[in-house]
Amino acid sequence: MKKRLLPFSFLLFIAFGFSQTKEEIVEAIHKEANENSQLEQLAYELMDLNGPRLVGTPQMKTAHDWAVNTYKKWGISAENQEWGTWRGWERGITHVDMVFPRVASLHATQLAWNPGTGKKGITGALITLPKVSDSMAFVKWLPNVKGKIVLVSMKQPTGRPDYNWEEFATEVSFEKMKSERKKIEEAWQQNMKNTGYTSRNINAALEEAGAIGIAQSRWSKAFGANKIFSANTSKIPVVDISLEDYGMLYRMVENGANPQIKIVAESKELGEVPTFNTIATIPGTELPDEYVILSAHFDSWDGGTGATDNGTGTITMLEAARILKKVYPNPKRTILVGHWGSEEQGLNGSRAFVEDHPEIVGGLQALFNQDNGTGRVVNISGQGFLHAYDFLGRWLESVPKDITQHIETTFPGTPGGGGSDYASFVAVGAPGFSLSSLSWSYWNYTWHTNLDTYDKIVFDDVRNNAILTAILAYMASEDPERTPREKATLIGNSRRTGKPLTWPTPRSPKRKGGLDK
Numbered sequence: 001m002k003k004r005l006l007p008f009s010f011l012l013f014i015a016f017g018f019s020q021t022k023e024e025i026v027e028a029i030h031k032e033a034n035e036n037s038q039l040e041q042l043a044y045e046l047m048d049l050n051g052p053r054l055v056g057t058p059q060m061k062t063a064h065d066w067a068v069n070t071y072k073k074w075g076i077s078a079e080n081q082e083w084g085t086w087r088g089w090e091r092g093i094t095h096v097d098m099v100f101p102r103v104a105s106l107h108a109t110q111l112a113w114n115p116g117t118g119k120k121g122i123t124g125a126l127i128t129l130p131k132v133s134d135s136m137a138f139v140k141w142l143p144n145v146k147g148k149i150v151l152v153s154m155k156q157p158t159g160r161p162d163y164n165w166e167e168f169a170t171e172v173s174f175e176k177m178k179s180e181r182k183k184i185e186e187a188w189q190q191n192m193k194n195t196g197y198t199s200r201n202i203n204a205a206l207e208e209a210g211a212i213g214i215a216q217s218r219w220s221k222a223f224g225a226n227k228i229f230s231a232n233t234s235k236i237p238v239v240d241i242s243l244e245d246y247g248m249l250y251r252m253v254e255n256g257a258n259p260q261i262k263i264v265a266e267s268k269e270l271g272e273v274p275t276f277n278t279i280a281t282i283p284g285t286e287l288p289d290e291y292v293i294l295s296a297h298f299d300s301w302d303g304g305t306g307a308t309d310n311g312t313g314t315i316t317m318l319e320a321a322r323i324l325k326k327v328y329p330n331p332k333r334t335i336l337v338g339h340w341g342s343e344e345q346g347l348n349g350s351r352a353f354v355e356d357h358p359e360i361v362g363g364l365q366a367l368f369n370q371d372n373g374t375g376r377v378v379n380i381s382g383q384g385f386l387h388a389y390d391f392l393g394r395w396l397e398s399v400p401k402d403i404t405q406h407i408e409t410t411f412p413g414t415p416g417g418g419g420s421d422y423a424s425f426v427a428v429g430a431p432g433f434s435l436s437s438l439s440w441s442y443w444n445y446t447w448h449t450n451l452d453t454y455d456k457i458v459f460d461d462v463r464n465n466a467i468l469t470a471i472l473a474y475m476a477s478e479d480p481e482r483t484p485r486e487k488a489t490l491i492g493n494s495r496r497t498g499k500p501l502t503w504p505t506p507r508s509p510k511r512k513g514g515l516d517k
């Protein structure tokens, strides 16, 4: 064995040299992020100009191309890596109007992968789901939907979120509303069970039975916010109608006013199209086969423009990469940015990357993922890596206090089994971490809703996160040691299954999506 002894003074020089440089670089990151921020411009180009990024749509592809070009402008090489195919579809005009007993334009939109109606649209009377005792009774009722548009969601007893009731209602009426709503919800769920279907698969049954359209209202428990997911029909349109308009139509049906609506929901089927991850690279100079990955899924649902899910994670990583390229252009380890496709359908892009690039995953020093809204980072977990405190703790010490003062850390923590793309890496024992954000009412107001738009972005918080990410990436890249991967002994039971905690197992991506119908 060869032993190389360095003179003490030389070691001192290295340590001193690094710490000098470290302070300067951290300072330079801070300065660049604050004085030359590109976040607003990036958000404008991605959310407003490009729009939502549903997998399989032309807008997903134009976003990938935009990312590659944006990196090119900054002198960073980037490419779109194909990993599968998806059902190609493009959203067109949606216009939904009540045409009887009076005319009113409704707040509504077609769901993703909706089979288009063409320009002419469809017009029909409305029908609500019946109260049934069992699935036989439901089957007997089903022919009633022929030629009708079916209202498949529960009518909400209030359009006011609970926080609004809490602020203004008397305690008695707030409690009364909650207990009445609970009864209505339980009865609705029991009745849905009785039909033999779920809210997921009932659309297909109604279509089969001759309904000409389906209207739902998936309220998100916030003023004006509805969840917008996919249609699940093969020929007839499915639209989501705002709580306000949906409630009005429902009451009219209940009172025998026989309302009719017209649905124009144009869309294009585009066959089978390729799906991508955009990968940007700043090559490492000393340890090019070891990697620090900045990670954020690039796709979104398309009720809004995917501003906080995950536009903010996306621009955080873009901005961090831009800053690093400027102030730290020759990193010790290779810095990659992963903009994953089709996270929303099951972490597909990142799972494909893990499967297709074992050498990169094997050489992973650390991955930092952000994907839960616009807020400043408040939680970082060691994800069950036994020595996470030693390295993550060390890296965080170099982050300015105005950023770390908000962050609660958990070490060694437990490995995340899903939720976002870091989990694809953790599952194979590679050190992936989640930069978890303050909520800013994410779950009710913006997550997969029609309200997930540019105006919800809190740029100061995103800037905070870009600085944090850039410094963590710099520290991980420069660290003299390779990140150890020993797993902590997991103690306790899973909150989800109640069974003893185990390390999550890797799963394969869906490589051909939306085409199995």
Ligand SMILES: [Zn+2]
Pocket (backbone or CB within 6 Å): 297, 309, 310, 343, 371, 372, 420
């Ligand atoms: Zn997301």
